Amino acid sequence: MNEQTPKPSVLIIDDEIQIRRLLRFTLEDAGYEVREVEAGRPGLVEAAHHRPDVIVLDLGLPDMSGIDVLKRLREWSQTPVLILSVFGEESRKIEALDAGADDYLIKPFGGGELLARLRALLRRIRPNEPPATIRFGTVEVDLANRRVTKAGELVKLSVKEYAILRLLVSHQDKVLTHRQILTEVWGPGAEEQTHYLRVFMMRLRKKIEDDPNTPRYIQTESSIGYRLLSDSHS
Structure with missing residues (x-):
């Protein structure tokens, strides 16, 4: 990524330390600034304080469901959210997307696909109105x-x-x-x-x-x- 522009920031909310390590390694290697938390409530606090460009959210968290995190986040933020989950059922995907998720990726996943999904989400961030x-x-x-x-x-x-x-x-x-x-x-x-x-x-x-x-x-x-x-x- 261009060194003259700020690094895009990613907040990871996931309770699996191995997944967080993998994500951090993949994302930092691709030029992202990474923050991570292991539960929903501190994730909401982190999102409010640091305003990341994109959030990677696990559905299975220890303190509250990822869906509830998403619903609370959408009360005040339109930050793009990529869901990570071991649950591949269509009903789970639909529930997350209807709750305000922007995309959904099933574990295990490839680093290349993860980065492609994030690039797509970041392209949707526009400071003003969408182009006519x-x-x-x-x-x-x-x-x-x-x-x-x-x-x-x-x-x-x-x-x-x-x-x-x-x-x-x-x-x-x-x-x-x-x-x-x-x-x-x-x-x-x-x-x-x-x-x-x-x-x-x-x-x-x-x-x-x-x-x-x-x-x-x-x-x-x-x-x-x-x-x-x-x-x-x-």
Whole structure:
């Protein structure tokens, strides 16, 4: 990382000392400033006092659940949070994402994947408003004018298709659950209408992706939701 810019700071909240050592070694070697705590309550205090750029949070903590930590954190902070957990069940992932997590990584994990997830989360930190125009591949989404083009050609989207795309690009690289998308686009009470969402995602991919059957950008998180990958996601 550029030595002229401040190191991004990471707070690790995990009760396993071996995991904390591994994370510290991996992150410091990649140029991050690392702080660590072993429980939820001191983690909240640390987050409040030092305002890290990103938080790595374990779900199984000795004093309170990671979900409760996340809920309390979201009362006053929008710091990106990457969940680490041995629990790989879809219900656990959905619960964490609905509670405000930005991404979810299952233990054991590779260092390369961890760093890629963190880079994606850090790209989402913006000091001001998000850019009015967002680009990925040959697609350009002009949020100010509600205009979408692909390779310079206008893409005609329905109201719902545009609403979904706008939501995805506004949270680029973040997993959005079915519930989050349905509530935002269709309104409260539509949380269970996942078949609507599948149909509209299929239509949107046909208009946006070069190969809708092998999408590069609009990715499915199986049984959880969707995310829009940026060009620099690696």
